[in-house]
Amino acid sequence: DVKVTQSSRYLVKRTGEKVFLECVQDMDHENMFWYRQDPGLGLRLIYFSYDVKMKEKGDIPEGYSVSREKKERFSLILESASTNQTSMYLCASSLRLVAGQPQHFGDGTRLSIL
Amino acid sequence: GQQLNQSPQSMFIQEGEDVSMNCTSSSIFNTWLWYKQEPGEGPVLLIALYKAGELTSNGRLTAQFGITRKDSFLNISASIPSDVGIYFCAGQLGNTDKLIFGTGTRLQVFP
Numbered sequence: 381d382v383k384v385t386q387s388s389r390y391l392v393k394r395t396g397e398k399v400f401l402e403c404v405q406d407m408d409h410e411n412m413f414w415y416r417q418d419p420g421l422g423l424r425l426i427y428f429s430y431d432v433k434m435k436e437k438g439d440i441p442e443g444y445s446v447s448r449e450k451k452e453r454f455s456l457i458l459e460s461a462s463t464n465q466t467s468m469y470l471c472a473s474s475l476r477l478v479a480g481q482p483q484h485f486g487d488g489t490r491l492s493i494l
Numbered sequence: 495g496q497q498l499n500q501s502p503q504s505m506f507i508q509e510g511e512d513v514s515m516n517c518t519s520s521s522i523f524n525t526w527l528w529y530k531q532e533p534g535e536g537p538v539l540l541i542a543l544y545k546a547g548e549l550t551s552n553g554r555l556t557a558q559f560g561i562t563r564k565d566s567f568l569n570i571s572a573s574i575p576s577d578v579g580i581y582f583c584a585g586q587l588g589n590t591d592k593l594i595f596g597t598g599t600r601l602q603v604f605p
Contacts, residue, residue, distance in 0.1 A: 384536070389534075422582065422596060422598055428591075430591065438592075474591060481591075482539045487535050488536050
């Protein structure tokens with residue numbers, strides 16, 4: 381079974397702090413994704429990466445950056461946290477360009493910015 | 495960003511009833527996926543559909559890939575309390591690894 385592990389289930393930070401969310405997958409997947417989930421808005425893609433050191437912007441990259449130094453690890457960085465970044469953050473991984481390969485998700489990090 | 499139209503937004507049903515939800519899009523998809531998310535958890539894949547017209551079952555769940563490739567539905571038969579959660583559809587466009595998600599259907603089952 382694919383295992384996607386997010387480092388924290390719950391996180392509380394203050395406005396202006398730099399926040400790191402970590403994600404690790406154990407299935408040697410090339411692709412990794414970061415989403416945020418808000419009520420009524422579904423899952424919105426922030427960034428994704430299809431290889432080490434490669435990244436592409438998703439639909440809502442503003443205020444975020446990412447890092448992929450190793451294949452199994454994909455980090456989401458909030459450069460200067462703001463209250464509108466309070467949300468559930470979900471990491472996912474999948475095989476690259478294998479037709480129809482589904483994404484597998486971690487359990488999420490519920491982030492509160494005070 | 496693009497999103498899929500998923501309906502209904504929420505359902506409140508009695509145990510034993512059948513459930514039906516669907517997703518539609520203006521775009522043609524190569525793959526349709528259905529996920530379930532329980533409270534405090536990440537989405538878990540239920541069914542994957544790869545061909546237009548395909549009908550696939552997973553226990554009490556049945557999903558179909560629409561003939562036009564622009565829609566999909568998910569049926570749950572004889573619902574039980576553990577079916578509670580949010581169900582998401584997701585579609586894959588063309589030769590891309592990105593998914594586009596529906597806004598979810600929240601299902602509540604009362605005993």
